[in-house]
Amino acid sequence: MYRIGEMAARCGLKTDTLRFYEKSGLLVPSARNEAGYRLYNQNDEAKLHFILRAKSVGFSLDDIAELLSIRLESEEHSCAEPKLITDTKLAQVEAKIRELEIFRSSLQKLSDSCCGGAEPASHCSILEALAASDKEALC
Numbered sequence: 001m002y003r004i005g006e007m008a009a010r011c012g013l014k015t016d017t018l019r020f021y022e023k024s025g026l027l028v029p030s031a032r033n034e035a036g037y038r039l040y041n042q043n044d045e046a047k048l049h050f051i052l053r054a055k056s057v058g059f060s061l062d063d064i065a066e067l068l069s070i071r072l073e074s075e076e077h078s079c080a081e082p083k084l085i086t087d088t089k090l091a092q093v094e095a096k097i098r099e100l101e102i103f104r105s106s107l108q109k110l111s112d113s114c115c116g117g118a119e120p121a122s123h124c125s126i127l128e129a130l131a132a133s134d135k136e137a138l139c
Contacts, residue, residue: 001031001039011048018048024061026051026068058089 008015021027022038027048029038040048047068054064063085070077113125121127 001041002045003033004029004038004040007040007045007048010045011052013048013052021048021051024065026061026065058093059085060089063089 002010004015004018008018018027018038022029027044030041030044031039033039050068050071051064054067059067066085067082070081110126110129113129115125
């Protein structure tokens with residue numbers, strides 16, 4: 001059994017992170033000692049590694065909770081459920097990438113339109129484009 005500080009160190013986390021996962025309902029210590037300290041076992045450590053891996057690929061805490069629930073009762077669920085969660089997250093990431101590509105293109109056009117010199121900013125093409133009422137100035 002590991003106390004919270006030991007478990008945090010084993011996983012490269014801060015104790016506040018473990019407490020956060022506990023408050024979020026993702027991780028529950030296996031026991032508490034006589035003094036009330038949280039105690040974690042190897043199953044808790046494996047669960048924590050699962051949480052950290054899921055977080056590292058972009059799953060939200062709600063997604064992780066659902067995945068943990070499916071994992072806990074895996075015989076009662078099909079592979080279609082985690083696949084749907086994963087595909088939904090993938091679609092969200094792809095939409096965000098498209099949005100970021102638009103941002104990048106607009107910022108590149110703004111940057112390319114400006115000389116960036118020491119002249120007064122009163123005629124700066126970036127400021128003029130941002131002040132323009134028509135969206136085409138940015139696209």
